[in-house]
Amino acid sequence: MRIKFVHFIILLLSLVFFVSASDDEQQYEPADNICEKCNCTSTNETSENGESGTIFTIDCSLKDFQHIFAKWPESMGDNHNEIIYIMSFNNLNNLQQMPSTDAVLFFTCRHCKISNFANAAFIDSPNIHSLDLSYNKITSESLNPDIFRGPQSDDNEYASIKLTNLDLSHNSITFLDEKLFEHTPQLKNLDLSYNELKNIDEGTGVAISKLHELETLYLSHTGISDLPNSIFEKMNHLSELILSGNQFKIIPSSLSTLTHLKLLHLSENFIEEITHESFNGLKDLKTLNISKMSELREIKDGAFKELHSLEVLICSGNKKLNSLYLADILKIEHLKVFDISHNNLTTLNFGEIEEVDKSLNSSKIEREKFFKNLHTLKLEGNPWHCDCKIMKSLEFFNHNATYFKRALNSDEARCETPFDLLSKLLYDLQSQSIYDLSSNFYCSDQKPKPMKIPVYDPPQFLRPKSVMLTVFAVVAVVIVGIIIGFIIVCIKRRLKANEYSNNSNPIRYTAVRDSTVSNIANIPYQQP
Numbered sequence: 001m002r003i004k005f006v007h008f009i010i011l012l013l014s015l016v017f018f019v020s021a022s023d024d025e026q027q028y029e030p031a032d033n034i035c036e037k038c039n040c041t042s043t044n045e046t047s048e049n050g051e052s053g054t055i056f057t058i059d060c061s062l063k064d065f066q067h068i069f070a071k072w073p074e075s076m077g078d079n080h081n082e083i084i085y086i087m088s089f090n091n092l093n094n095l096q097q098m099p100s101t102d103a104v105l106f107f108t109c110r111h112c113k114i115s116n117f118a119n120a121a122f123i124d125s126p127n128i129h130s131l132d133l134s135y136n137k138i139t140s141e142s143l144n145p146d147i148f149r150g151p152q153s154d155d156n157e158y159a160s161i162k163l164t165n166l167d168l169s170h171n172s173i174t175f176l177d178e179k180l181f182e183h184t185p186q187l188k189n190l191d192l193s194y195n196e197l198k199n200i201d202e203g204t205g206v207a208i209s210k211l212h213e214l215e216t217l218y219l220s221h222t223g224i225s226d227l228p229n230s231i232f233e234k235m236n237h238l239s240e241l242i243l244s245g246n247q248f249k250i251i252p253s254s255l256s257t258l259t260h261l262k263l264l265h266l267s268e269n270f271i272e273e274i275t276h277e278s279f280n281g282l283k284d285l286k287t288l289n290i291s292k293m294s295e296l297r298e299i300k301d302g303a304f305k306e307l308h309s310l311e312v313l314i315c316s317g318n319k320k321l322n323s324l325y326l327a328d329i330l331k332i333e334h335l336k337v338f339d340i341s342h343n344n345l346t347t348l349n350f351g352e353i354e355e356v357d358k359s360l361n362s363s364k365i366e367r368e369k370f371f372k373n374l375h376t377l378k379l380e381g382n383p384w385h386c387d388c389k390i391m392k393s394l395e396f397f398n399h400n401a402t403y404f405k406r407a408l409n410s411d412e413a414r415c416e417t418p419f420d421l422l423s424k425l426l427y428d429l430q431s432q433s434i435y436d437l438s439s440n441f442y443c444s445d446q447k448p449k450p451m452k453i454p455v456y457d458p459p460q461f462l463r464p465k466s467v468m469l470t471v472f473a474v475v476a477v478v479i480v481g482i483i484i485g486f487i488i489v490c491i492k493r494r495l496k497a498n499e500y501s502n503n504s505n506p507i508r509y510t511a512v513r514d515s516t517v518s519n520i521a522n523i524p525y526q527q528p
C-alpha cells in the first residue's frame, strides 16, 4: 500500500515535470494585443540600395516576459521589409524558435538570462540579419551548430541562414564548436568579447577561421594570449580587429596576413616591445591603438615603416614607454591624429636630425610636407627633457598649424627637466631660453657651434678685477695712514717747542691705583 503510494507520487511528480518541461518548450507569450503590451512603431524608409520599405519595430524591453511571441502582431500586416524585435531585460532563459517571416530580422535580447536555445531557432526566419545576445548566460555547451540551421533542402542538407551580425559578448563562453558557424557562412561581424576564452583552442580557431566573409572581429577581454597562425589566412575582408584587454605578451604574427585590416586595437595588453616586424604587412591600416600597455618599454626603429595608410595613431598611457622611434612617422602622409600622451618619454626621437635632412635632400621631400594632414597632436603627460634635441625635433611640426598651438597649449605638454625649465610649455620653448640656460648648446644656428668647454668659474672675490681693487684700496689706506701719522708727529714737535718756550706747568693727574691700600692715597695729590 505504502509502496504503491510512493510509486504514485513519483509518477505524479514525473508527469508534472514532463508536462511543465514540454510546456516550457511549446509555450509562447500569447500573441494577441502584442502592440498593447509592447511599443510598436512603423516607419517608411528608403534603404541603402534605394528600395523603400516599411520598418516595423516591436520593443518589449523590461516587461518581465518569460517567452517570445508565437506570432507577429496582426497590425504589422504582411508588407514589411524589416522587423526590429527587442526583448531586452526579460527573463527568457530559453530562446525559442522565432515566428515565421521573410522580412529582414533584427533581434535583440540583452540581459535576458538566456542559457539555452531551441534547435533550428531561426529556421522560419532565415533572413535574420542581426542577433544581439550580449549579457546573457550562454555557455559553450549550449551553443551548437543546430541552433542556426536553416530549412532542410532536397539533398538532405540544411540550408544556411543570412545571419550577418552576431553579438555574443558578455557571456560565459569558453570555447566554440568547430562547426558552430557552418550554417552562417555570411557572418560579417562577430563579437565574442568579455567571455572567458583564456586561449583559442583548435576547435575555436577552426570555427572562426571558416568565417571567410568576416569584416569585424571583437575578441577584447577574453583572456587570450595568442592567435593560431592560420586563423586569418582565408579572411580577405577583415577590416576591424579588437584585441584589447587580453594577455598578449608579443604582437601575434598571424596579423601579417591581414593586408586589408583598417583598424587594430591592441591596448591593455602586456606587450613589452614593438619591433620592425610587429606590424608587417598591415598596409591598409588606418587606425592603430596601442595604449595602456603596462609593460611596453620600447617601440623600435622600423615599427611603423609599413603603415603607409595610417591616419590615427593612439599610443597613450604606456607608463613604462621611454623609447619611441619616430623617424617612420615622418613618412606617413595621411596621419591625422598623433597621440603619444601620458607615456614615459623624455624626448622626441626622430633619429639624427642631420641624417633626416640628408635623406630629405636625396629624396627631394620638403619639411613642409611633414604632418601636412595632422589635426590633433597630443604630447602631454610625459617627463619631457627640454634641450636642443627636442627643440629641433619640434621643428618637424608646423608651428603655425592650429594642431600645434592647440595641442601644446591646451594639452599642456610641459618640460620636466632641466630644473630651470620645469613646467615650461613645450610650445613656449624658444631657442634663446635654452641658449641662456646651458651655454653648451646653440640651437638657433643651423650648424651647431663647437661645444664650449666649461671652465672653472672662481667666486666673485677671487676674480682679477676684485683682487686689483682690493690691492689698490689697501695701498691707499696705507698711504693715507702714513700721511696722518706724519702730520701728528709734526704737530707734536711744534707743541713741545712751545712748551719749553712758555715754561708753563700743566696740571697732571695720576691714576688712582688701589683705593683699599690707603685713604690718603685717595686724596688727590696737588702740586704746590
Ligand SMILES: *[C@@H]1O[C@H](CO)[C@@H](O)[C@H](O)[C@H]1NC(C)=O
Pocket: 039, 040, 041, 059
Ligand atoms: C516607443 O518607441 C518610440 C520609438 O522607439 C519612442 O519614441 C517612444 O518613447 C516609445 N514609447 C514607450 C511608451 O516606450
Ligand SMILES: *[C@@H]1O[C@H](CO)[C@@H](O)[C@H](O)[C@H]1NC(C)=O
Pocket: 042, 043, 044, 054
Ligand atoms: C507607409 O507607406 C504606406 C504606403 O506605401 C502607407 O499606407 C503608410 O501609411 C505609410 N506609413 C507611414 C508611417 O508613413
Ligand SMILES: *[C@@H]1O[C@H](CO)[C@@H](O)[C@H](O)[C@H]1NC(C)=O
Pocket: 244, 267, 268, 289, 290, 291, 292, 314
Ligand atoms: C585606445 O585605447 C584606450 C585603452 O583601451 C581607450 O581608453 C581609448 O579610448 C582608445 N582610443 C581610441 C581612439 O580608440
Ligand SMILES: *[C@@H]1O[C@H](CO)[C@@H](O)[C@H](O)[C@H]1NC(C)=O
Pocket: 319, 320, 321, 322, 344, 346
Ligand atoms: C621612466 O623612465 C625613467 C628613465 O628615463 C626611469 O627611471 C623610470 O623608472 C621610468 N618609469 C617607469 C614607470 O617605468
Ligand SMILES: *[C@@H]1O[C@H](CO)[C@@H](O)[C@H](O)[C@H]1NC(C)=O
Pocket: 354, 357, 358, 361
Ligand atoms: C640640403 O640641400 C640644401 C640645398 O638644396 C643645402 O643647403 C643643405 O645643406 C642640404 N642639407 C644637407 C643635410 O645635406
Ligand SMILES: *[C@@H]1O[C@H](CO)[C@@H](O)[C@H](O)[C@H]1NC(C)=O
Pocket: 398, 399, 400
Ligand atoms: C609661420 O608664420 C610666420 C609669420 O606668420 C611665417 O614667417 C613663417 O614662414 C610661417 N612658417 C610656416 C612653416 O608656415
